Amino acid sequence: MKRPTKERGKNSDDKVAVADYSNVHPEGKSDENSSDPVQEALYCDFVGGAVGHRLRFGGGRGQALPKAAGLTKGRTPRIVDATAGFGRDAFLLASLGAEVTLIERSPEVHAMLEEGMKRAREADDYIIDIISRMTLLFGDAKEVLKGMSPDVVVVDPMHPPRKTTALVKKEMRVLRSYVGADPDAEELMEAALSVATKRVVLKWPVKADPLENIRKPSHQIIGKSTRYDVFMIG
Numbered sequence: 001m002k003r004p005t006k007e008r009g010k011n012s013d014d015k016v017a018v019a020d021y022s023n024v025h026p027e028g029k030s031d032e033n034s035s036d037p038v039q040e041a042l043y044c045d046f047v048g049g050a051v052g053h054r055l056r057f058g059g060g061r062g063q064a065l066p067k068a069a070g071l072t073k074g075r076t077p078r079i080v081d082a083t084a085g086f087g088r089d090a091f092l093l094a095s096l097g098a099e100v101t102l103i104e105r106s107p108e109v110h111a112m113l114e115e116g117m118k119r120a121r122e123a124d125d126y127i128i129d130i131i132s133r134m135t136l137l138f139g140d141a142k143e144v145l146k147g148m149s150p151d152v153v154v155v156d157p158m159h160p161p162r163k164t165t166a167l168v169k170k171e172m173r174v175l176r177s178y179v180g181a182d183p184d185a186e187e188l189m190e191a192a193l194s195v196a197t198k199r200v201v202l203k204w205p206v207k208a209d210p211l212e213n214i215r216k217p218s219h220q221i222i223g224k225s226t227r228y229d230v231f232m233i234g
């Protein structure tokens, strides 16, 4: 892939086709004796699909996440993405020059990311350069964060069920079928707040209640469906 240009293109974010996963076991292990659909494979594409699209047509440091993470002109913090998932947010931040450490605790999701990063290292120099700023770690971020002192920690746990009937994006339903919910999101936020030296960013659905025992954010960046709660340190 060449450096992003402003040409128009089609977003082909359809790699993951999914049946209805509402019956899949929360741990993602389909029960052979049930009528659950076969679990869809996890796939991570740093070159094409939604990630490539965001890279070509995104708004650079003016986008909500880079803004929330404090990437301004001339300021590029060291970031830990404590909830790596598909690695999209980490890739965006790395594409803007940040060194990003990704932490993922699901063995399946971690393996998917490792594969995706390996494939991306075989792409062109532009993608290889971005991937070279990404370091993937396996484990529970509540533990892995101990002993780290990043400028910024980004936390994007699996979101609580929506109050509306709006369908969750296909790939998020697949991810949920593997990792279930993240009931320890509050503890993860506490761990993040205790190690970050500049700020913690919580990515959360715009209409969801705040995490109960976490202090009020310093400010928020609110989008159509997602909001970024920014907790400044010091």
Ligand SMILES: C[S@@+](CC[C@H](N)C(=O)[O-])C[C@H]1O[C@@H](n2cnc3c(N)ncnc32)[C@H](O)[C@@H]1O
Pocket: 082, 083, 084, 085, 086, 087, 088, 089, 090, 103, 104, 105, 106, 109, 139, 140, 141, 142, 156, 157, 158, 159, 175, 179, 182, 188
């Ligand atoms: C909503 S997804 C994150 C999506 C990600 N922001 C992206 O851009 O693709 C949440 C992911 O965080 C992981 N996760 C949640 N809590 C974690 C923790 N304490 N340590 C490590 N990974 C965690 C889950 O396994 C899941 O893969």
